Amino acid sequence: MSIIEAKGLTKTYSTRSGTVHALAGLDLSVPEGTVKGLLGPNGAGKTTTVKVLNTLIKPDSGTATVDSIDVVNDPQGVRRVIGASGQYAAVDENLTGLENLEMVGRLYHLGIKRSRARAKELIEAFDLTAAGNRPVKGFSGGMRRRIDLAGALVNRPRILFLDEPTTGLDPASRLGLWETISDLVRGGTTVLLTTQYLEEADYLADHISVIDSGHVIAEGTSDELKAQVGGHRVVVTVADEGDSQQAQDILRHHGAGKLSVSDGGREISVVVDQGPTTLQAVLSDLGNAQIRLHDAGMQRPTLDDVFLTLTGHKAAQDDDTEQEAS
Amino acid sequence: MTTQQTSTPATAQGPFEPEVTGAFATWMADGWTVTWRNLNKVKRSPDMLIFAVLQPIMFVLLFSQVFGGAIGGDNPNFDYTDFLMAGIFAQTVVFGSTFSGAAMAQDLKEGIIDRFRTLPMSPSAVLVGRTNADLALNTISMVIMILTGLAIGWRFENGVLSFLGGVALLMLFSYSFSWVMALLGMMVKTPETINNASFMILFPLTFISNAFVPAESLPKVFGIIANWNPVSALVQGARELFGNTGGTVAADTWPMQNPVITAIIGSVLMLLIFVPLCVKKFGNVSSR
Structure with a gap:
């Protein structure tokens, strides 16, 4: 016990x-x-x-x-x-x-x-x-x-x-x-x-x-x-919010899970099966679509991703404390 | 202790054997530890002590000197300073009791109640320690007021024993009232609330009484309230024990005819009702 x-x-x-x-x-x-x-x-x-x-x-x-x-x-x-x-x-x-x-x-x-x-x-x-x-x-x-x-x-x-x-x-x-x-x-x-x-x-x-x-x-x-969340994530940040939809479509196409979008649509990430290969493919498609990138890369999953995958919402990290006490 | 004291605060050996055992011994020890903690606070914040010393001096001087000439001025047998003392003593110690409420609210706010409640201490010890410390502070105020009163010409007329009886009556009542305030302190959200609320309760309670003027001089409705007010019984009881009634006649109500017994019964009732309520409430409170 x-x-x-x-x-x-x-x-x-x-x-x-x-x-x-x-x-x-x-x-x-x-x-x-x-x-x-x-x-x-x-x-x-x-x-x-x-x-x-x-x-x-x-x-x-x-x-x-x-x-x-x-x-x-x-x-x-x-x-x-x-x-x-x-x-x-x-x-x-x-x-x-x-x-x-x-x-x-x-x-x-x-x-x-x-x-x-x-x-x-x-x-x-x-x-x-x-x-x-x-x-x-x-x-x-x-x-x-x-x-x-x-x-x-x-x-x-x-x-x-x-x-x-x-x-x-x-x-x-x-x-x-x-x-x-x-x-x-x-x-x-x-x-x-x-x-x-x-x-x-x-x-x-x-x-x-x-x-x-x-x-x-x-x-x-x-x-x-x-491991429950899967392997790596590809994360891209588009320079122009107007490109967000198009970039999301590309990531969804290559991804193996739900998209996560933040920073007013500029930061988009998705779990992928084949880490580096997929990143290359994503970058090539983004390049063909002439989408300017602010940042792009691969991330190992964090517990944040775990949380997001499990609950569908981010782990709040604001300063508010729990109001549970009687 | 262990022979090899490293920099880690070793916990592996498991809990210590308690040195103090038995329900009564631990209750006494815990009550004293919390009293010690609360009195330390007084020592470390001199403003509290100064307040407890200066405020009573100020009240005794202000009331006796400012109102003294106006009240009962044409009656040569009536000495207002003598009459006033029991009233001002009562008001000061009853106000002093409200500190128990503010302090409980403060402890809850600061989270130390959570610490206490995760320790294997007697459930009533925090409250006992609180009310004990406030009794000690009130005793200091009381001594200061007695000395100030004596300095400006107040005299008790019924002998030392009777005088001490009057003082004991005032302390008993204020101690019991501390438990009422402690309960309120655990029910409010902030220490400020209890401060404001206690003023709203205590000013009418002490002023619509015989504490500062004879009850028969009050407007009719207030006079009736004053004659049934427990604070009036306390004041009247202390006044009679001090031998300071100055020829005023107690109203024809049972509490005013038997003020000492009324004040004692009132105090005991407050304890019988509020001690269990406080202990029960304490078992359920948690910070914030």
Whole structure:
């Protein structure tokens, strides 16, 4: 049995604009010692899934166990063995880094002495020694996330829930956090991670569950998912929007799947069976039609393509956060 | 700890054995930890402390000096400063309780409630810690007001025990009221909402009462409301325990004839109703 198991989870919210089925029969299974990435657009149900599993909300129906403990019947038991870090750094602005971690340790009932020792250990491990004695108020976004992640690790959990751990961080901080998470995984920690960033799932996750409208629509390793989409894509960008229709016809003719059109019709891409050969043929036809190109080339499939193929829409990457919480 | 402490925050050994066990011990420890956290906040933001100290001084001085001459001026037996003190104490501690609501709303907004709710702590500890910290802050305000009052000539007339009884009555009521505000704080969307809403509730509640003027001097309808207002019972109870009624006669309603018992019953009722409601609500809230 996997260390995280969910079966048929449902959760419905009533909002002013109607009923939202945040979870619509979601199944999930995470083997011990692996990283599972939940990938999906805003409102797909990623955060709700994590909040059910880390005991923040109760599902309307379905069952879930973490380390064989039922999340609905024994939430306190689950809380003892997990660590959770949310979309926004859940730290006390007025406490120092050390005090924040000490507080968490004391609330795990480790006793004041051991809580202090553990706080110091984590502050050192996270390279925050210099900032440990300053109130979090003055910390950068990246440092707050590190404190928050350290807070999730106070009780040495073997299961870690990370809800969009790097949303809003600059690239350098993001990379730093990725490395920290990878270290933890090497140490044997099981991680359930949600993200809107496809490269994040690609980098961190052993297995990915693609979620849309409250249930899992595809599962597998990054490579398996990419294989579902097929081989390479040919991508062309026409210089003049007026040529878009004609260029689309040419790509459709050579392609082996649905066209994807963006950038006001200028960027057109399609999955192809024979990578380079098809690109040559496409370019030759475009040349014969005297269509001026801004850019042309081949792409290996990205998780974005996976998402597009599976759901018919792009993975939203705007800054809006999921509005799923009650 | 392990002998080889590397730079990775090792979690592989699995969770620690808890040192504090048992429902009561963990409840006490958790309540104290959250109180400690909240009091730290006061220490780190001196503006809050200054507000808690200066505002009561200001109110005591303003009300006694500005209204003192105009109210009860032609009655030589009526000392307005003596009369006022119980009222101004009550108003200040009741307003102080609203802080519990604003602080709960703020914690929800900042997301730290989500952290608390994923920890194996007692379900009521965050609320206990909140209301305890506000009781501590209110106690500071109370001491400041008593000292200011004594400095401008206020005297309690019934002895120290009775005086302390009056203070305890005010603190009990304000503590119970903190739980009411904490519930509201968890129900609103932003801390600002609770601030505005509490002013809308508390100004009428404290002004349509006997806190600042004798109830019989109010217009008839307001006078009736004032005589059934729980804040009036609290003020009247404290005033009687302080020996500061100044010859005013309590209205012929049960609450005003038995103000101490009324204030105690009111406080206990608030706790009996709002503590369970708060704990239940806390089990369902999540940030944003």
